[in-house]
Amino acid sequence: MPAIDAAAFLRDLHALRGIGRFRTGVHRPTYSPQDMESRRWLMDRMAECGLDPSIDGVGTVIGRHPGSGPHLLVGSHIETQNEAGWLDGALGVVAGLALARAGLPVDVVAFADEEGHFDVGFLGSRSAIGDLAEADIDAGRNSHDGTPLRDALAAAGLAGLPRLRLDPARYRGFLELHIEQGTRLEGAGHAVGIVTGIVAIWQWRIVIEGQQDHAGGTTMAERRDAGLAAVRLLAAIDREFPRLCGEASTWTTGRIALEPGAPSIIPGRAEILFQFRDVAVPVLERMEAGLRALVRESNRRERCTARLEAVSRATPALCDPGLMRALSTAAEAICPGGWQTLPSGAGHDAQNVARIMPAAMLFVPSIGGVSHHWAEDTREEDLVQGLRVLGRAAEQVLAG
Ligand code: GLV
Ligand code: MN
Ligand code: MN
Numbered sequence: 002m003p004a005i006d007a008a009a010f011l012r013d014l015h016a017l018r019g020i021g022r023f024r025t026g027v028h029r030p031t032y033s034p035q036d037m038e039s040r041r042w043l044m045d046r047m048a049e050c051g052l053d054p055s056i057d058g059v060g061t062v063i064g065r066h067p068g069s070g071p072h073l074l075v076g077s078h079i080e081t082q083n084e085a086g087w088l089d090g091a092l093g094v095v096a097g098l099a100l101a102r103a104g105l106p107v108d109v110v111a112f113a114d115e116e117g118h119f120d121v122g123f124l125g126s127r128s129a130i131g132d133l134a135e136a137d138i139d140a141g142r143n144s145h146d147g148t149p150l151r152d153a154l155a156a157a158g159l160a161g162l163p164r165l166r167l168d169p170a171r172y173r174g175f176l177e178l179h180i181e182q183g184t185r186l187e188g189a190g191h192a193v194g195i196v197t198g199i200v201a202i203w204q205w206r207i208v209i210e211g212q213q214d215h216a217g218g219t220t221m222a223e224r225r226d227a228g229l230a231a232v233r234l235l236a237a238i239d240r241e242f243p244r245l246c247g248e249a250s251t252w253t254t255g256r257i258a259l260e261p262g263a264p265s266i267i268p269g270r271a272e273i274l275f276q277f278r279d280v281a282v283p284v285l286e287r288m289e290a291g292l293r294a295l296v297r298e299s300n301r302r303e304r305c306t307a308r309l310e311a312v313s314r315a316t317p318a319l320c321d322p323g324l325m326r327a328l329s330t331a332a333e334a335i336c337p338g339g340w341q342t343l344p345s346g347a348g349h350d351a352q353n354v355a356r357i358m359p360a361a362m363l364f365v366p367s368i369g370g371v372s373h374h375w376a377e378d379t380r381e382e383d384l385v386q387g388l389r390v391l392g393r394a395a396e397q398v399l400a401g
Contacts (some may be wrong), residue, residue, distance in 0.1 A: 008384045010099040013046060014384070017079065017095060018087040026089050026375030030145075031080040031118040032060060032157040039079050043094065043111055049099040052109060058162035059138070059154065061125040064098075066106045069293050074175040074358070075100055076110035078125070078350060080118065083145075086102050086377025088180045088384075090115060092365075096178040105395055108172075112350040119150050121144055122204065122313030126350035128169045130357045144274070151185035167357060172357035173398050174324050175195045177351045178391045180379050184370035185343050190387050193340035194323055194364035200249075200278040200345060201317035201377040204286055207234070207296065211305040213269025224267050228259045230305040231271035237295050242277070245291040247284040249320070249347060252277040280344055282319045318352035321359030324398060328363055331393035334392050336386060342351065347372075363391055 009278035020042060021027045021035030031035045031385030040062050044054035051248075054064045061077075062110035066072055077093025097109035112125030119140040127133045131299075141150030154160050186194050211227030235254055242252055256273050260267035268304045277288050292309065299307045325342075343364065351360045 003105045003318055005099055005388060009102060010095060010385065010388055011381060013095045013098055014087070014091060017042065017091050021081070024242045024375045025087070026085055026377060027081050029079070029081045029083050030083055030126045031114040031116065032153045036080045037157050038322060039219055040111070043079060046098050047101070047109060050098055051099055051265050056159070056162065056383065057128075057165040058159055059124050059128050059164060060157065060159055061114070061129060061165050062111045064101065066101065068106055070106065070171060071173050071399055072171055073105070073107045073399060074172045074354070075177070075391075075395065076112065077177050078113070078115035079111045080114060082116050084371045084375050085373050086375060088379055089182065089372055090179075092180060092384065092387075096391055099388055100392055103266045103392060105392070106399060107395065114141055115350050117144065119153070120204075120312050121150065121236045122202075122315055122367040123348070123350060123353050126353035129165045130353050131166060132353065132356070134331060158244055164317075167354070169182040169358040172358050173401075174321060174355040174361065175351060175363045176324065176395060177349060177360070177390060178387050179362060179364055180367045180372060180377070181364040182347050182367050182370070183370035184367075186341070186364060186366040187368070187370065188319055189341060191339055191341050192336050192366065192383050193390050194343045195328045195332060195340065196320050196345045196364060197325070197342050198275050198280045198319045198344050199317060199349050199362070200280050200330075200347070201282070201285060201315040201352070202276050202278050202348045203289065204274070204276045204311040204312035205292065206312050207231070207307060208272040209234070209271040209273070209277055209307045210309065211269050211271075214269070215265045215266055216265040218229035219267060225304045226267050226307050228268040228273040230299065230303040230307065231257055231273055233303070234295060234299045234307060235273065237298070238292065240303060241291055241295060241372060242288065245287045246277075247279045247281055249344065249346065250277060250288065252288070278346065278348070282317065298381055315348055316352060316356065318355040318360070320351075320361040324361035324394070326388065327394040327397045327401075330397065331390045335390050340383060362385060363394075
């Protein structure tokens, strides 16, 4: 294999970091002008690396290798969480470019909206595996401001473009290089992690209706305070879940919005965005049953009404044993004793791609475990080492 150009790889990563820069990180929410600029930037880089670039009807960018197969699919996503890090997603896509530049027969992909700015859940990768109906797009809304997905696609100039459909017969598999977004590798002093499985994220909206009223004139006995009911429900979840969950399950309340949200008004409505994660469907189902029971209990106890709406339920995935073996062999050759296996607590497009072809992931350490924050970072030596392991594994899989 021609040598990997580590300098070009780092140059690309820093160039992409410059689009939508926010402090030391970036702000590229899906379909924002800076996000669309980064997609155009990516298509230009793909063309430079000899790939045929295109963008599809949900914004997924793919660069196809023009030669004969076998091929590998390599990539991740390039939009970011708001005011977040420069590597989450970008690393896997730019690593794909580096492999293409080195002459490997890879297609490079950047799936749209892995970060879930729209409430569809893994919009790009689900669309590409044939798991997204037009009706799902019709129903999609921006989780931050409620903009219909159709309107956002039209404003970004994507309306009417055909949607990418991946052909599994074209590929030996999918490889995604990503930052760990946790502290296990750093804690163990390891430079590389081979991912065993990827959690599923199940997202919920909990809407609590009370009665908006005067904060002074309404006695404590009279009031129906949706904010208090929300806080008590969330505290009950936090007490109950440790009894139902798995060893590595997590649960998070990302937002509580109180209406009307003023100091002297009893909140009449609370909207909670809640999620939990695990790698095992039976555990996820147990957590869902527990959540439903707690909402019923809240409705018995409180003078407010809580309603639970499912926003999205992803599918957990195990990584492909053959691809994991190739990654492990490459890791042992490049950093002997300096790697480990580990599960992914973050969701990734690989979990969807795994439903139609072999898929595997490789992690490099995150400094301090920080991610979904602009301070997210990884040492350049670790980025390059991860790329080398990816390249060597890709070469082996393609030769096999
Ligand atoms: C993906 O970014 C996740 O939140 O796991
Ligand atoms: Mn990511
Ligand atoms: Mn992310």
